[in-house]
Amino acid sequence: MSQEPLEGHLNSDTKAAVTEYAEAHDISVGDAVEKLVNTGLTASKSDLSASGEGNLTPARLESQQQTLARQQRQIVRFQKVTIFGGLGWAVLTFATGANGPVWTAIGMAMIVLMAASTYIWEYLPGFR
Known part of the structure; x- marks a missing residue:
């Protein structure tokens, strides 16, 4: 030196x-x-x-990665549920010819759920 x-x-x-x-x-x-x-x-x-x-050890990094992967799977699962719900609503509405305010409200709720599905899944008990 x-x-x-x-x-x-x-x-x-x-x-x-x-x-x-x-x-x-x-x-x-x-x-x-x-x-x-x-x-x-x-x-x-x-x-x-x-x-x-x-303090990040390989085990801790692995744990964080697994947590993120689990959360991403839950988000995708919730998005699939809302998309299929929206499609089901559309098919039901088309098949029955129902187009009143209740059906419109249900459709709007499905659209809002699809748009918010990246965030809202955390607050629903079945998706934690």
């Missing part, structure tokens, strides 16, 4: 900022570099642990 001071590897803007920090805190430039690096490393570690990214 090189015995050359770390501040020798800094660009001019960074050197100026470190020098200004050192003067403001009445410490040497070397101490300022050490303190700033330690502070940065500590902040980086706390950011990782706070977000949980530092």
